[in-house]
Amino acid sequence: MPARIDIAFRLNGVGKRASVAPETSALEMLREVIGLTGTKYGCGEGECGACTILVDGVTINACLMFAADCDGRDVMTIEGVNATPRGEALRRAFVEHGAVQCGFCTPGIMVQAWHLLESNPHADQATIQRGIEGNLCRCTGYKKIIEAVAAAEAVERGQTPVEQSREVQRG
Numbered sequence: 001m002p003a004r005i006d007i008a009f010r011l012n013g014v015g016k017r018a019s020v021a022p023e024t025s026a027l028e029m030l031r032e033v034i035g036l037t038g039t040k041y042g043c044g045e046g047e048c049g050a051c052t053i054l055v056d057g058v059t060i061n062a063c064l065m066f067a068a069d070c071d072g073r074d075v076m077t078i079e080g081v082n083a084t085p086r087g088e089a090l091r092r093a094f095v096e097h098g099a100v101q102c103g104f105c106t107p108g109i110m111v112q113a114w115h116l117l118e119s120n121p122h123a124d125q126a127t128i129q130r131g132i133e134g135n136l137c138r139c140t141g142y143k144k145i146i147e148a149v150a151a152a153e154a155v156e157r158g159q160t161p162v163e164q165s166r167e168v169q170r171g
């Protein structure tokens with residue numbers, strides 16, 4: 001087995017090269033080799049979702065993926081999500097709805113929510129709840145997170161805050 005593997009991939013829309021050990025995870029590469037620390041290390045076992053990234057448009061736990069398997073792929077992290085209009089809408093909604101406490105789970109949940117709204121722009125709260133069920137949060141109890149994602153979705157539909165609150169009251 002080679003001591004290092006040279007890989008080339010797209011990271012947040014930009015071509016990237018890295019030299020990684022065969023056992024290095026995608027999460028380690030992102031955080032420690034490339035220096036993108038937005039993606040978090042929670043459990044390291046695929047259970048918490050703190051390390052959620054997008055690979056070729058599909059959400060994946062970066063702690064369970066070998067860095068070498070990023071070769072030739074299109075990788076998007078929370079830093080890339082943040083730079084999009086939908087990422088900005090989510091970020092604002094998380095702050096406005098008090099959906100962030102310690103913030104450790106937030107990048108993973110935002111990546112998951114961003115992907116959910118990409119594939120289902122009209123997701124209702126039940127769909128959002130199912131969509132983020134693989135992401136654990138020890139602080140907020142999920143209600144505010146789900147409301148924040150729903151609010152970001154409503155903003156994209158052009159709803160005002162008053163219209164949003166009427167919709168929430170109607171359930």
Ligand code: FES
Nearest residue numbers: 042043044046063
């Ligand atoms: S750190 Fe990857 S799922 Fe928990």
Ligand code: FES
Nearest residue numbers: 102105137138139
């Ligand atoms: S805000 Fe603390 S774990 Fe989610």
